[in-house]
Amino acid sequence: MSTIDLTTPGLGGGLKDVLRSRYLLKLLVQKELKVRYRGSVLGLLWSYVKPGVQFVVFWFALGIFLGMNRNTENYPIYLFSGIVLINFFNEALSNASRSIVGNGGLIKKIYLPRELFPVASVWVSAIHFVPQLFVLLIACFIAGWTPGVVQIGAAVIGFLIVALLAIGLGLFFGSVNVYFRDSENFVDMLLMIATWASPVLYSWTMVRDGLFDAFGAGTGGILHTIYQVNPLTIAVELFHFAFWMPTTSGVTDPLTAVPPNLLDLWMPIGVAISVLVILLGQFTFRRLEGRFAQEL
Amino acid sequence: MTTAIEVRGISKEFVLRHTRSIKEAFVWIMKGRKGDLSKKFHALSDVSLTIEQGESVALLGLNGSGKSTLLKHISGVMLPDVGTVQTRGRVAGLIEVGAGFHPDLSGRDNVYLNGAILGMSEEQIEERFDDILEFSEIGQFIDTEVKFYSSGMYLRLAFSVAVHTNPEVFLVDEILAVGDEPFQKKCIARIKELADDGKTLVVVSHDLDLVAQICKRGVLLEHGRVVLDSTVDDAVATLRSRH
Ligand SMILES: Nc1ncnc2c1ncn2[C@@H]1O[C@H](COP(=O)(O)OP(=O)(O)OP(=O)(O)O)[C@@H](O)[C@H]1O
Ligand SMILES: [Mg+2]
Numbered sequence: 096m097s098t099i100d101l102t103t104p105g106l107g108g109g110l111k112d113v114l115r116s117r118y119l120l121k122l123l124v125q126k127e128l129k130v131r132y133r134g135s136v137l138g139l140l141w142s143y144v145k146p147g148v149q150f151v152v153f154w155f156a157l158g159i160f161l162g163m164n165r166n167t168e169n170y171p172i173y174l175f176s177g178i179v180l181i182n183f184f185n186e187a188l189s190n191a192s193r194s195i196v197g198n199g200g201l202i203k204k205i206y207l208p209r210e211l212f213p214v215a216s217v218w219v220s221a222i223h224f225v226p227q228l229f230v231l232l233i234a235c236f237i238a239g240w241t242p243g244v245v246q247i248g249a250a251v252i253g254f255l256i257v258a259l260l261a262i263g264l265g266l267f268f269g270s271v272n273v274y275f276r277d278s279e280n281f282v283d284m285l286l287m288i289a290t291w292a293s294p295v296l297y298s299w300t301m302v303r304d305g306l307f308d309a310f311g312a313g314t315g316g317i318l319h320t321i322y323q324v325n326p327l328t329i330a331v332e333l334f335h336f337a338f339w340m341p342t343t344s345g346v347t348d349p350l351t352a353v354p355p356n357l358l359d360l361w362m363p364i365g366v367a368i369s370v371l372v373i374l375l376g377q378f379t380f381r382r383l384e385g386r387f388a389q390e391l
Numbered sequence: 392m393t394t395a396i397e398v399r400g401i402s403k404e405f406v407l408r409h410t411r412s413i414k415e416a417f418v419w420i421m422k423g424r425k426g427d428l429s430k431k432f433h434a435l436s437d438v439s440l441t442i443e444q445g446e447s448v449a450l451l452g453l454n455g456s457g458k459s460t461l462l463k464h465i466s467g468v469m470l471p472d473v474g475t476v477q478t479r480g481r482v483a484g485l486i487e488v489g490a491g492f493h494p495d496l497s498g499r500d501n502v503y504l505n506g507a508i509l510g511m512s513e514e515q516i517e518e519r520f521d522d523i524l525e526f527s528e529i530g531q532f533i534d535t536e537v538k539f540y541s542s543g544m545y546l547r548l549a550f551s552v553a554v555h556t557n558p559e560v561f562l563v564d565e566i567l568a569v570g571d572e573p574f575q576k577k578c579i580a581r582i583k584e585l586a587d588d589g590k591t592l593v594v595v596s597h598d599l600d601l602v603a604q605i606c607k608r609g610v611l612l613e614h615g616r617v618v619l620d621s622t623v624d625d626a627v628a629t630l631r632s633r634h
Contacts, residue, residue, distance in 0.1 A: 099479050099480050099559075100479070101394065101397060101477040101478065101479050102477060102478060102479070103467075103475065103476060103477055103478075104464075104465065104466060104467025104476060104477075104478050104482060105464075105466075105467030105468065105469070105470050105476075106467075106470075116507075118507055118512060118513050119507040119508060122503055122504045122507050123504075125500075126493055126496060126500070126504055129495070129496060129500070130493065130495045130496070133495050200490065201490060201491050201508070202468075203468065203490075204463075204468065204484070204490035204491070205466070205468065205484060205490055205491055205508055205509070206466050206467035206468045207508055385470045386470075388463060388468045388469045389405060389469060
């Protein structure tokens with residue numbers, strides 16, 4: 096006879112269970128990639144082509160037509176280092192929000208840690224992020240980029256901020272989506288805002304000056320702080336600091352290239368907010384997951 | 392004897408109508424929130440069931456009597472509104488054919504994926520892969536996408552994976568109907584083997600003669616209540632006489 100204790104089935108340990116089922120996570124990620132590129136000639140190459148085209152469009156519209164090339168030194172690198180990060184966030188959150196409903200067939204029939212699905216979605220997006228990072232690095236090296244430990248550390252933390260944020264929001268919206276399918280539409284709207292609400296296409300000084308002009312120093316200052324607290328803003332600026340800033344020369348004032356106190360103030364704030372979001376996401380997810388099987 | 396499954400006084404209420412519109416909700420609030428916005432009904436009412444290790448139990452009842460719902464509570468997919476469920480050891484369920492199979496993946500990929508979903512480690516799957524393949528008799532089709540499989544082949548592979556997960560408690564919900572006769576015989580033999588090995592079985596099937604071969608104990612469900620808990624022959628006879 097066995098010595099195993101009686102346990103209550105269906106009570107998971109949250110994200111801890113995901114760590115325990117790493118092998119299943121790996122298979123789910125592989126499945127996602129295989130299914131996504133099944134019957135496609137370009138396959139994973141699409142993750143080069145899509146951002147490439149997007150980059151060219153933005154570069155023409157903003158860099159050339161709107162004159163950003165003149166305002167910002169090495170604007171293509173500035174632009175691309177922000178785009179890759181925002182693309183990662185957009186894809187990760189969009190898929191994570193749909194992952195629970197999308198895997199409903201399985202969730203309804205077999206018990207497994209359901210957190211696996213949003214996490215797998217974010218993981219797949221991270222895999223798509225790698226080739227884009229590669230292209231960015233090549234461009235940086237051509238522009239004379241010599242990275243230091245601080246730069247690489249900032250890039251890693253910028254990436255982690257976005258990944259945690261995407262997992263946290265993915266857990267939240269993914270579980271709410273089971274009850275209200277409005278959730279995924281809301282996320283789409285949020286993502287449309289995300290690209291414009293962080294300094295991807297323009298520089299942070301334009302935000303500051305614009306807000307100060309429009310609302311005066313008082314209100315403008317408050318609005319600018321709100322803008323700064325957005326973890327995406329912080330992560331994008333960390334990427335600018337890591338990839339774009341080392342390629343600039345004397346033309347760009349190093350004091351205003353990225354917001355002041357980026358590393359010693361904003362970076363810890365960004366990490367703290369992401370951790371908070373992931374805790375909140377996990378909390379909501381666990382409150383709602385008990386009824387997933389019957390609502391799906 | 393050691394208890395393998397302990398179900399104590401569980402009830403489960405389902406909402407009958409899920410769609411709610413803003414207009415309906417508004418009218419409901421305006422009327423002073425009288426009545427329920429959505430109708431509810433009990434799929435399980437005060438079900439208690441204790442199953443010892445090594446027992447093989449048939450869960451019988453008409454369509455909609457709550458058999459699948461009960462299995463889902465035992466496997467942890469659903470949580471009861473009231474009451475508790477406890478299990479000992481790993482529970483694997485074959486609840487519907489090939490849940491967790493992805494149509495666009497090859498049979499091989501699906502064996503790995505499904506094995507991992509049912510709780511096997513990478514080494515365990517690799518070690519048992521040949522046995523799984525042999526048992527399923529899928530042969531050369533193992534590298535074909537499973538959407539091109541016949542329903543019987545699908546079942547064979549799914550069943551093969553499930554029996555090789557080696558769980559302590561094995562839940563089977565209405566899956567034997569699709570296989571051809573030789574394979575059905577093989578499955579039954581395998582299930583009996585599991586029972587002889589001291590595994591706990593809970594089998595749901597409308598094939599009453601078949602289920603009587605496999606199981607010793609029979610539990611009859613009616614409208615979400617246990618109405619009889621006796622030998623399988625008794626349960627089958629009662630079910631037949633009542634309807
Ligand atoms: N998620 C759900 N939401 C609402 N009602 C549900 C849900 N799942 C099951 N039901 C209802 O609960 C009742 C019991 O369903 P269940 O699937 O357990 O029946 P069953 O005994 O397995 O029947 P069958 O022999 O047809 O497989 C049915 O009336 C079904 O409509
Ligand atoms: Mg059923």
